[in-house]
Amino acid sequence: MFYSARTFEYPYPTAYSVHTASIGMEYPMICFNFGRPKSDGTYSHRTYEGMVSVVVHEVGHNYFPMIxxxxxxxxxxxDEGLNSFLEKETIRERYPDIDYTGNTPKGITRFMKGDQSIMRPIMAMSDNQGYSFGANGYSKPAAALTVLRETVMGPELFDAAFKEYAQRWAFKHPQPGDFFRTMEDASAVDLDWFWRGWFYTTDRVDITVDEVKWYQTKAEVADPEKKNVAVKKGDLSKSGTASPATDFSAGPQMFSVINTPDNAYREFMNKVDDKAVIQKLEGKNLYEVTLSNTGGLVSPVIIEWTYKDGSKEIDRIPAEIWRTNEKTVKKVFVKDKEVASMVVDPNAETADINTEDNVFPKKAVESKFDQFKKGN
Ligand SMILES: [Zn+2]
Structure with a gap:
């Protein structure tokens, strides 16, 4: 069984699934699962999807929390969060004819957009799960673990650590910290920030692209005594006072790279080869991206660049980008080609609740109304 591959060999002699009219309920080695075909024996795809989900889920409870x-x-x-995660993994792997968005990052955004004043963290006890027991107790942790596997740790590392947790705690009584600690010590990845955000708060992932500045370097080396000035091409007076750029129409801002002053090296023995750095940047396009963490939940940042020639490239930046400032960060990307546009989280893998503000140029965002007008 798929669950065994991710955990341990199934140790019980049987695993009955009993067909019922209306309940899904789990016990060790036996569970009761609803969803009925029509009286002529046929069934809709929807009934099929529901039955597969409930059978996988309830049989899956043999692992969590029965073992x-x-x-x-x-x-x-x-139990419900870990089991819903493996239910989703099983269906994705074994039932490709089922379009399954439940328990995924994309599927949880609707819930995460909800009223935070009546939400509770996942780490509230069962009776205090807030207004949506199913979303908060089942789907949110399953979606969080999907983000952890796909985007933060990578499948190989996640699966090994998850398996270690299951084997270490089979026939024992783990507490939350036992899961958190095992995932960390079996993978050697620091995940404190992840547990804090996803499990102990009601914060959401919402990254905003505030601005993207486009720079190119001047060929000559500037005098280190002078300040490193960034000047908008052909418009000296506005430099430094211009409001944030909303597109690339003003062209690149030109700047000079200065030689590193000796006192900047402090105790370091080796020096930077300024000439080589300058040469390396020659003719390149530098994009300084300013991002805000609007939703509060720290997240990896995935950027898809579309170049003017139509080609695309993806940069994946780990969540540690927020390490010294959780609210706002700037990062510079050096590109050979000129960028036409960029978008954060292009494949909806981080559970970003508001993707309208994930794009640059700003005017690239078309309202539904604009699309409607175009289409007619
Ligand atoms: Zn369940």
Missing amino acids: VNSDERQWTWM
């Missing part, structure tokens, strides 16, 4: 025996009255996510 990895967490306290389900205290921590809903430890």
